């Protein structure tokens with residue numbers, strides 16, 4: 001008997017098919033069950049459900065015995081399905097019309113809990129959701145990713161010191177109510193608009209762009225009682241030509257994956273006969289633009305990778321690979337002079353070439369500096385800070401200096417009811433007399449914690465519903481106290497500055513002890529025990545066996 005095998009992957013759901021040759025319709029039915037995440041597919045699935053069930057019975061015993069058992073559809077797809085069944089649409093019964101008129105998760109009813117809608121699943125949004133009391137609120141998170149990224153360790157994943165999953169924490173683990181409570185959901189979508197008067201946000205699904213037949217996106221609306229905008233910032237390019245097209249940013253897991261693939265590809269290609277000396281040097285020239293903590297940490301990781309793994313496993317090309325770090329001003333300007341000098345010495349000793357310069361143009365294989373000198377590159381990583389995203393800029397809300405969403409000392413957006421903003425996308429409005437806080441995880445996390453406590457307090461006092469919190473005492477304003485900064489610079493060295501500011505007194509050290517403090521601090525801060533375990537095992541594996549250099 002001939003076996004037909006296949007595999008369908010869509011939004012975290014993986015269905016394997018092992019069956020005897022089936023009529024094409026039957027195979028299609030299996031596919032349908034794996035792609036239920038559009039309203040149209042959901043309906044098609046219902047129409048075919050009875051016949052599909054019969055098919056399942058027919059091949060039940062075979063599937064039970066097969067190695068690759070069909071898995072239950074879980075995670076994001078499941079959440080989307082549950083949610084869709086609760087949506088009201090103007091086009092009941094005709095899924096085609098849904099494209100014209102978006103579905104709506106309407107205002108909460110008196111017998112339901114008030115709904116907090118959180119835009120974003122980063123440091124701020126996740127800390128908020130973790131702290132919100134699911135007995136007081138239904139929590140709905142809208143984000144284009146279903147996990148939080150532990151960004152301080154992201155640079156380590158680019159070269160294989162850590163694996164990607166070790167720094168990604170699923171939202172359902174951070175706030176279990178999101179996947180269990182009947183009125184709480186996660187929606188894989190981007191928020192694209194806000195109607196603050198009618199307490200509604202407009203969203204559009206994220207369906208991925210890979211593959212030959214990408215799913216069509218669709219729009220839906222969500223009513224909220226309280227809205228928290230925690231949609232972060234985006235990498236700044238300063239309008240420099242070619243950055244978006246040719247450079248890789250380092251903000252998300254998929255960026256780290258792209259960097260790792262490109263680096264390994266260039267290493268392998270440079271070993272193939274037929275490549276010229278010049279091209280080999282270009283392919284193996286890794287250029288990092290931006291000398292802040294992220295750019296420096298990534299350069300340090302790269303130089304570690306070169307000194308240990310490339311020298312051992314790509315010995316033929318070890319003398320061709322180089323790292324250049326380009327910065328317009330001082331590197332690590334937030335650290336004091338002594339620590340900065342130490343970092344420069346260490347990086348230079350590790351083979352990182354430091355260049356003071358301003359990039360004015362980026363071409364596919366070279367970048368041009370302001371003095372017209374040309375720097376050929378094979379890998380270009382861009383890390384020059386962040387600015388407001390187009391979504392944040394598009395919102396008709398008060399703005400802080402720099403274009404972030406303006407907030408008062410209680411993290412409320414002034415002049416609109418029930419809207420709050422936290423993390424990198426927000427900043428104090430000028431009238432508060434406070435400075436915009438730095439784009440840091442420690443700011444975002446503490447704002448999330450503060451706001452969760454405040455919303456719980458409001459909910460307990462009966463102010464959870466839309467337009468009902470006016471007379472409720474909300475307590476002290478948010479106060480930020482800087483806990484210090486840390487950065488690794490490679491070769492088991494790091495900088496640790498635990499002072500509130502460069503002028504204040506306190507601990508500021510550099511070297512191996514700091515590296516140990518850095519690792520211990522982040523190991524304890526990783527969100528879950530599962531990821532803490534992954535990180536510890538990855539570090540140990542790298543120490544004993546070296547980094548994984550397979551290009552998958």
Ligand SMILES: Cc1cc2nc3c(=O)[nH]c(=O)nc-3n(C[C@H](O)[C@H](O)[C@H](O)COP(=O)(O)OP(=O)(O)OC[C@H]3O[C@@H](n4cnc5c(N)ncnc54)[C@H](O)[C@@H]3O)c2cc1C
Pocket residue numbers: 119120121122123124125142143144145151152153154155189190191192230231232233250251252294389391422423424425439440441442443444486
């Ligand atoms: C490589 C790297 C290393 C870092 N290291 C450190 C460090 O060591 N210490 C430190 O303090 N800080 C560090 N940071 C900075 C820190 O990560 C950020 O300040 C922090 O992530 C900000 O949190 P946030 O929740 O505001 O935004 P983010 O964490 O960026 O999260 C934003 C979320 O909003 C989602 N989103 C975006 N647009 C929309 C939309 N339209 N609708 C809905 N959702 C949307 C995003 O997908 C994401 O889930 C680092 C950053 C990077 C990139």
